[in-house]
Amino acid sequence: MKKNAETANVHSFSEGEYTTAVLKAIENSVAKSRASLARHLGLSRTTTSTIVSGLINLNLLEEKSLLREGRGRPGILLDLDSSIWRAVGAEYHSGSWAFVETDLRGSILRTGSLKVAGRGPDAFLDCLAQGLAEFRRNVSGELLPAFGIGVPGLVDCDRGLIIRADDLGWRNVLVSEYVEKKLKSKALVINRNRGAGLAEARFGGGRGTHQIVYIGIGTGISAAFIVDGELIHGSSFSAGEIGHITMDKAGPLCACGKRGCLHVYSSGTAMARMAAALLSEGKESGLKNKKNQREPIDGEDVCLAARAGDRLALECLGEAARQLGLAIANIITIYNPDKVIIGGPIGSIDSPLIGYVRKEAERWAMPHAFDAVKIERAALGESVGALGGACLVLDRKLSLASVVRSK
Numbered sequence: 498m499k500k501n502a503e504t505a506n507v508h509s510f511s512e513g514e515y516t517t518a519v520l521k522a523i524e525n526s527v528a529k530s531r532a533s534l535a536r537h538l539g540l541s542r543t544t545t546s547t548i549v550s551g552l553i554n555l556n557l558l559e560e561k562s563l564l565r566e567g568r569g570r571p572g573i574l575l576d577l578d579s580s581i582w583r584a585v586g587a588e589y590h591s592g593s594w595a596f597v598e599t600d601l602r603g604s605i606l607r608t609g610s611l612k613v614a615g616r617g618p619d620a621f622l623d624c625l626a627q628g629l630a631e632f633r634r635n636v637s638g639e640l641l642p643a644f645g646i647g648v649p650g651l652v653d654c655d656r657g658l659i660i661r662a663d664d665l666g667w668r669n670v671l672v673s674e675y676v677e678k679k680l681k682s683k684a685l686v687i688n689r690n691r692g693a694g695l696a697e698a699r700f701g702g703g704r705g706t707h708q709i710v711y712i713g714i715g716t717g718i719s720a721a722f723i724v725d726g727e728l729i730h731g732s733s734f735s736a737g738e739i740g741h742i743t744m745d746k747a748g749p750l751c752a753c754g755k756r757g758c759l760h761v762y763s764s765g766t767a768m769a770r771m772a773a774a775l776l777s778e779g780k781e782s783g784l785k786n787k788k789n790q791r792e793p794i795d796g797e798d799v800c801l802a803a804r805a806g807d808r809l810a811l812e813c814l815g816e817a818a819r820q821l822g823l824a825i826a827n828i829i830t831i832y833n834p835d836k837v838i839i840g841g842p843i844g845s846i847d848s849p850l851i852g853y854v855r856k857e858a859e860r861w862a863m864p865h866a867f868d869a870v871k872i873e874r875a876a877l878g879e880s881v882g883a884l885g886g887a888c889l890v891l892d893r894k895l896s897l898a899s900v901v902r903s904k
């Protein structure tokens with residue numbers, strides 16, 4: 498939606514928009530009392546009080562202790578009410594679904610997981626519905642009536658559909674439709690790394706940071722571009738698909754059909770493939786034991802071995818970082834972020850990867866932009882993707898709580 502300066506000036510806010518703004522101001526600690534809300538939003542005290550009362554009645558806000566702001570009568574401190582509403586988020590990774598229950602502040606109250614028996618989208622969807630049905634049975638408060646779900650691949654968030662997940666060979670998986678039919682509840686779907694980035698931006702290392710890029714590395718690789726805690730989706734939801742930027746026009750074929758994508762060099766799949774090839778050449782490595790036992794080596798094995806100083810694994814990591822660092826350098830130059838956060842099952846491992854990437858990015862990024870950026874490892878643990886799903890629900894808490902209370 499394009500908005501020029503002229504239309505922005507004449508835009509008058511509806512009551513609903515003011516209610517959203519009040520909730521957001523409290524949530525972000527921009528205002529803490531009725532008086533400071535009125536000042537911050539340019540509203541009358543009466544209108545502010547009416548909106549705040551409505552939000553208290555919906556159990557979204559609560560009154561806390563007295564607050565002294567400058568001189569004059571102390572006001573009553575307002576805060577999100579974390580005692581009633583609960584959000585449930587889910588995320589699929591490494592063949593399992595992870596679940597979280599949070600309060601309105603996004604604090605994780607409970608986690609769960611369920612392994613998918615079988616392969617393919619049918620087993621994936623069945624397990625999701627089963628897991629959510631079980632998980633919601635034990636919710637400790639009142640459930641906001643929607644599930645937020647992080648999934649692999651390119652996602653149409655409006656339709657709750659995986660358009661394509663090339664690693665898995667899936668096309669047009671109707672996630673929302675399936676969950677809504679099975680569980681009679683709304684389902685909000687997002688790419689898992691974009692969800693994880695959102696959680697990291699709001700609750701992890703990106704908190705309070707203006708502009709971040711989150712890069713999730715697992716079997717695949719993709720990113721989230723986030724400004725002030727809000728995700729940039731792009732025109733058709735593909736903003737952040739860095740796994741398929743071209744690093745070498747003549748490079749190896751990628752599952753997406755193009756050649757030389759970042760995915761074929763720097764994903765966990767690529768690291769594992771490289772390690773297997775070097776082992777086949779007879780090179781020495783601790784990874785040999787796993788190969789001898791005919792167990793498949795994955796990207797996480799390579800990272801863990803590299804952390805322990807395994808030379809072959811370090812070589813693989815160095816190769817992956819060479820291309821990843823170049824891609825990140827270009828992102829830093831064109832996007833000028835405050836932070837690049839590297840996460841996902843592989844990026845979260847405390848391995849030499851980040852150090853290698855930082856060095857490579859410094860070589861190729863515009864110095865002015867590189868000097869302003871911090872490159873760091875994700876701060877949140879395993880549940881970050883499911884927490885990202887819960888963020889989608891929390892973003893809609895006003896409308897979801899209103900629906901429940903109006904029944």
Ligand SMILES: [Zn+2]
Pocket residue numbers: 740741751752753754755758760
């Ligand atoms: Zn590709």
